[in-house]
Amino acid sequence: MTSEPVRLGVAGLGRAFMLMLPTFRQDPRVRLIAAAAPRAESREAFAAEFGGRGHETVEALATDPEVEAIYVATPHQMHADHVCAALEGGKHVLVDKPLAVSMADADRMVDTAERTGRHLIVGPSHSFDAPVALARRLVEGGDHGAVRMVQALNYTDFLYRPRRPEELRTEEGGGVLFSQGVHQIDVVRLLCGGLARSVFAMTGAWDPERPTEGAYSALVAFEGGAFATLTYSGYAHFDSDVWMDGVGELGAPKDPTAYGKARKALAGLDPEAEARLKTTRTFGQGADPAPATHHEHFGPVIALCDRADLRLMPSGVEVSADTERWFEEAPLGVPRAEVVDALVDAVREDRAPVQSGAWGRASLELCHAILASAETGQPVALHKQSDTEGRTR
Ligand SMILES: NC(=O)c1ccc[n+]([C@@H]2O[C@H](COP(=O)([O-])OP(=O)(O)OC[C@H]3O[C@@H](n4cnc5c(N)ncnc54)[C@H](O)[C@@H]3O)[C@@H](O)[C@H]2O)c1
Known part of the structure; x- marks a missing residue:
C-alpha cells in the first residue's frame, strides 16, 4: 500500500x-x-x-x-x-x-x-455519517439483538431552496425522492441489512407552482423480518432539526433567526432568476458552508432492536437498553x-x-418503487437489492 x-x-x-x-x-x-x-x-x-x-x-x-x-x-x-x-x-x-x-x-x-x-x-x-456507521457497528456487535423496526423522519424546506428547472420535474430526477429520499433510504437500508423486499407508500405533490413530489411516507419490509417507516417533507414549516439538538443537516448549529429564509428568498423569482440564484451557492461564487461542530445527519432516526433502542444524534448514538441508558459518542474529525x-x-x-454501484442501484430502485406504489395504491416488490457485503438479490 x-x-x-x-x-x-x-x-x-x-x-x-x-x-x-x-x-x-x-x-x-x-x-x-x-x-x-x-x-x-x-x-x-x-x-x-x-x-x-x-x-x-x-x-x-x-x-x-x-x-x-x-x-x-x-x-x-x-x-x-x-x-x-x-x-x-x-x-x-x-x-x-x-x-x-x-x-x-x-x-x-x-x-x-x-x-x-x-x-x-x-x-x-x-449513510456515511459517523453516527450511522456507529449504529451499524452496534447492531453488528450483536449485544442488542436483531433490528426489528426503524423510524426515520425529516421535515425540511428542501422544495423552497433555489432549484434548476429540471429539479422540479420528477421524470428528470426532480422532487424529493431522488435528491433527499435516497439519503433516508440509504441510512435505513444500512441499519436493516440492505435487502428490501417490498414497499407501500404515499407521496404528496401539494404545490402547483413546484409540480413534483415534495413529501412521502413509506413502509418498507426487509429480508429477515425488520420493517421501517420513512417520512419526509420538503414543504415543512416545522423543522425536525429541533429534535436533533438544533444542529442542521451539515453538522452546524441552526440559526433560529433564519426561520423562513428559503421561502422569502424565492418570493417573486421566475425560473431563470431562481436558477441564477442557485449558481450563487456554487464554487467560486458562494460562501463556504458554516463550519461543522457536529456530525452531519438526516433527521431523527430510531432503530428498535430486541434489547435496546438506538437513537441516532449529531454527536453519536443514544442507547436505551433493558435496564440502563447511555450515550456512545462518535468522535469528530475531518468532515x-x-x-x-x-x-x-x-x-x-x-x-x-x-x-x-449495486448498493446505489438498490436505493434508486426503492425511490422508483415509492413513486410506483403511490401511483398504483399497491405494494411494490423489489428485485435489485444489495446487502452490506455486496450480495445482490
Ligand atoms: N451529498 C450531498 O450533500 C449533495 C448535496 C447537493 C447536491 N448533491 C448531488 O450533487 C449533484 C449535483 O447537484 P448540485 O446541487 O451540486 O447542482 P449544481 O447545479 O449546483 O452543480 C452542478 C454543476 O455541474 C456543472 N455541470 C453541468 N454540466 C456539466 C458538464 N457537462 N460537465 C461538467 N460539469 C457540468 C454545472 O456547471 C454545475 O456547477 C446532484 O446529483 C445532487 O444530488 C449532493
Whole structure:
C-alpha cells in the first residue's frame, strides 16, 4: 500500500462540490489535481485554489493520465454518461447520490464498473455519517439483538431552496425522492441489512407552482423480518432539526433567526432568476458552508432492536437498553472522512465499498418503487437489492 494521496479529478463544481470542500481542504489522503466544468470562472476558481488542470468536458478529464479517480458531482441526469466515461478512461469513481435517475442507466453504470474492473462508490450520502456507521457497528456487535423496526423522519424546506428547472420535474430526477429520499433510504437500508423486499407508500405533490413530489411516507419490509417507516417533507414549516439538538443537516448549529429564509428568498423569482440564484451557492461564487461542530445527519432516526433502542444524534448514538441508558459518542474529525476512507480503500487497497454501484442501484430502485406504489395504491416488490457485503438479490 502506498501512502501517496489519491489524485482526484472533479466533474462539476456546483453546490455538491462546495459541500465536499471542507473534506478536500483538510484530508491529506486526497489531492485535487484536475476538474471539468463548463463555466470558465469555475475552472479559474479551481486553478486559483488547487492548481492542476481545468478541462471543459468530463470526457477530457476522464482521459487525463495523472488522474486516478473522479468525483462526479454533475446533475443527476448526467451521472450515467459522466461515470461511464470516467470508468472507460480507467478511473475509479465516486459519484454523488443518487447513482442515476433511471434504472436502465443504473444497470449500465454497474455493468461498466464490472467490465472495466474499476470501483464505483456512491456518495457522499448520509449513510456515511459517523453516527450511522456507529449504529451499524452496534447492531453488528450483536449485544442488542436483531433490528426489528426503524423510524426515520425529516421535515425540511428542501422544495423552497433555489432549484434548476429540471429539479422540479420528477421524470428528470426532480422532487424529493431522488435528491433527499435516497439519503433516508440509504441510512435505513444500512441499519436493516440492505435487502428490501417490498414497499407501500404515499407521496404528496401539494404545490402547483413546484409540480413534483415534495413529501412521502413509506413502509418498507426487509429480508429477515425488520420493517421501517420513512417520512419526509420538503414543504415543512416545522423543522425536525429541533429534535436533533438544533444542529442542521451539515453538522452546524441552526440559526433560529433564519426561520423562513428559503421561502422569502424565492418570493417573486421566475425560473431563470431562481436558477441564477442557485449558481450563487456554487464554487467560486458562494460562501463556504458554516463550519461543522457536529456530525452531519438526516433527521431523527430510531432503530428498535430486541434489547435496546438506538437513537441516532449529531454527536453519536443514544442507547436505551433493558435496564440502563447511555450515550456512545462518535468522535469528530475531518468532515466526511468516511467517504475518503471508502475512496482510499478502493483505490489503494482494491477493497469494495458498502456503498457500491449495486448498493446505489438498490436505493434508486426503492425511490422508483415509492413513486410506483403511490401511483398504483399497491405494494411494490423489489428485485435489485444489495446487502452490506455486496450480495445482490
Ligand atoms: N451529498 C450531498 O450533500 C449533495 C448535496 C447537493 C447536491 N448533491 C448531488 O450533487 C449533484 C449535483 O447537484 P448540485 O446541487 O451540486 O447542482 P449544481 O447545479 O449546483 O452543480 C452542478 C454543476 O455541474 C456543472 N455541470 C453541468 N454540466 C456539466 C458538464 N457537462 N460537465 C461538467 N460539469 C457540468 C454545472 O456547471 C454545475 O456547477 C446532484 O446529483 C445532487 O444530488 C449532493
